Amino acid sequence: MADLYPSLAQCAIVATAFKVLLFPAYKSTDFEVHRNWLAITHSLPVQEWYYEKSSEWTLDYPPFFAAFEWMLSQAARYADPAMLVVKNLNYDSWQTIYFQRTTVIVTELVLLFALSRFVKSVSQQNKHLAHIASLSIFLSPGLLIIDHIHFQYNGFLYGILILSIVLARRQSTLLYSGITFAVLLCLKHIYLYLALAYFVYLGRAYCLDPKSVFRPRFFNIIKLGVCVVGVFALAFGPFASWGQLLQLKDRLFPFSRGLCHAYWAPNVWAMYSFADRALIPFAARLGLSVNRDALASVTRGLVGDTSFAILPEVTKEHTFGLTFLFQLLPLIKLWLRPDWETFVGAITLCGYASFLFGWHVHEKAVLLIIIPFSLIALKDRRYFSAFRPLAVAGHVSLFPLLFTAGEFPIKTVYTILWLVLFLYVFDQVAPVSEQRRVFVADRFSLLYLTFAIPLIVYCSVVHQLIFGLERYEFLPLMFMSSYSALGVVGSWVGFMVVFFTA
């Protein structure tokens, strides 16, 4: 009999204590973003929500999230009414900080609930694996850094995602899974990246007969269609009736941004930029033409619009094409074998594809891969060895989000603690796989891990000691980003192999 200690609730209590202590920690502009949304939803009529622009942080989440902010604002009135004034830009009284930080902690209970449902849904003999995976998600340094320091509501949103994944486990609750996911899309549209996996899975497992593709189950199709359309109608219907859909589209999908974010998310484009930069010194020798305009921005390293000096430009169409292509591959397999584990694997791979090839990807989006992957990382050792570099790279790549000296010990020590603890425990409990493991992949994974520590030390301490704070400040960022990109891409390739050979 496996012991489930410490329990989720006990971990949640200790983690909450720690998170409360982080109240005075650094908070990013996202804090002001959410305060502004509280103010907008509280003091303006719904028609004006998506038109208000006193602050540069306009409302750019779908309507359900706005409604969520409206609900929070009802309680915020009692904490400090001044935070609900639209003109009070950058208002941060301690009541506001306590209130907003508390809402993050409280809404994270959704994640706790979803994880406890996940543990319950697993068979008795694998319960301890699910329990460990749940703890790793709940205590994830990603959520700690992004939600409780940087400030966002990912715990709540990923809770809903996991709930919907867990509901997809049984045939009888497939419909609710679809509805939950539709609700999630109306809360934050970044989950559109995973929508294709849901579409294929629900289409195959719910709308068609399990035995034959050619026997649609019409009643199921109608039920699912009505419910999903109903959810979207509820969210967007009012705005449609006011004729605001185009405005919503502009707000939700701001395509004016560049390929790479200010700081490069560790994806293929980061490696592409790195290669471009590395080629500059050799350009003359190789007889390549150099785009002079790009050079200035390239050496600065911190730009919104990266343009390339040597390699060809990348357009939005390219990124969409690649993302779609690499999402399609796992979906074919999912169509052929619509079981739950393939479904979670396909979600993970959809997350990978959009993170690696997407346009203007933010490093925070790495959770889109890590969290679904955690649910199946303990299936066997092959999954785990694909997960390992991702866990290291994904979390390390979040470090630049926090750049203040006071938070440096927290992000590094917490992440190292989590990595040591969970990678060790995962390694102890992951069952042996039925198939042979790939020797090269294992060695790559080990080499990759050993390289992490000197790199972190270099980027956070040694670099400043050698060059000072000002000179070549882009260098550590570039190294970290390229290193992390290597890890994410490596783990993606590894997981593709595991997924298609399983």
Place this chain on the structure above:
Amino acid sequence: MAPPPSSYRPRKKRKFPSSFTGSNNSLIVETDGKASPAFPLVSFLWSARAGVSQWLVLPLILMAVGLFRWAVSLWGYSGFQVPPMHGDFEAQRHWMEITIHLPVAKWYLYDLQYWGLDYPPLTAYHSWLLGKLGSLFDPAWFALDESRGFEDPLLKVFMRGTVIASEYLIFIPAVVNFLRRYTRTQNVPVWSASIALVAILLQPATILIDHGHFQYNTVMLGLVVASLDAILAGRMLWACIFFVGALGFKQMALYYAPIMFAFLLGVCIFPKIHIIRLLCISLVTAVAFVVLFLPLILGQSVLYAVAFQLAQTIHRVFPFARGLFEDKVANAWCAIHTFYKLHRFEASLLQRMSLGATLASILAPCAIIFRHPRASLLLPALSSVAWGFFLFSFQVHEKSVLLPLLPMTLLLAGDGGLSKETRAWVGWANILGSWTMFPLLARDELRVPYFVMTLLWAFLLGLPPTSLEIFRGRASLEDNTLGAELHVLTKLLHACFYLAMIAWHVLEAFVAPPPGKPDLWVVLNALIGAGGFGIAYLWCAWKLIQQCRRIDQKAADETDKKNQ
């Protein structure tokens, strides 16, 4: 009467009373035929019970407790934005400033009105080192006179970092080593030791004062623990050196001095007289003191100046000129003063009264330790003497409660230390200790960390107000052994105190004190605290006597067996 131990017995053969089996039994309870953790802290280390390497468990524990320390340090510190004098943070920064800029001879004389240096020399050297380090980052933090009241966020990070670094270089290695040796002599399994280590390192009062309020107590406490460790290892001379170091860092270590003195004297006399050992110990102690003061003395040329310097140092360090007690502190004098004003007596009479009461309270523990100089008796002896000092001595500060709490909390690592009884008492004293510091912490805007850290500790150890487990009888694996169930009176007493503490918080938060008595709640806090600490003193003294008798009994049994 128990016959005295007949002959010299080597340390390793010492047997321990059989009522505690030296097992993990007090950590595991049985529910529905399945083993489950007795309190939440056990469940966090549940998977480590099958013997996971200490090379993994220890770093994880140290990282986790370090995170809590750093998180507390994000909050306010004493004297933040309170000109002109600010608080302890400014005092420590100011000492760094004067030690790196002034010649040694001026350290104890420079502008005494503004946070003149009033800690012993080791603190001054420590400040000098940190000041030099900090000047590498930014000399403006410690510019002479210019930097007074400097409050840069980066300076705060640096200062907080020095507290953590000092603690991880001194206190934590000392505690880890001490626990390793102590648990081995007490036959406590490694798993229990790890759990006790977490409990000790998360002690709320120490974290709140050092990392919240801002002080370097853990350096002094760490040196004391290192000294205890040396005693356990049988290295008496090292024990002297470490203890002199502790005294040289903070004069508050004097609370422990009578026991250390009695113990070291005791080991030279009982069971038989060791003149050479006595000489060595005295010599090493004297040399250590001389070395400690040497830099100060070398700064002078004339003998007169030397004497003046020493006198000045000692005068600064022991401020007898101040009153019997400062502020509202939970000790006997403040409690008596509430009902019977002590101003009517002369200062010298009060001083003699205080001296007499302190001596009376520490006499019995000192005598026991002198007659039975055993390392295993040191912890209860140290804590009872420190409680005696805290309750009755002169010029006690509420932060001094850390001194009796440390050895008392270390009892958790002893044999049966995590049993219900010890856990309940030690936990109660710790919670009461941090509760009496609430008025101080509230001034520093540390209310939230106070509640979080204290409740977290109570939760982890399964204590009220988060859990009523200690009041319930539960079928445990340690049935029929001592300490399985709390005495009814203990339960009643603890329940009263916990209720009083909760009620006090409610009063303090929601009811304004009556107009004529603005300090009523603080006085009430001190009164309840003084009562509780008196009980804690009695418990420690009783614990000492109990353990001493058990060892005597054991020795007598062994002699009987030999004679048969």
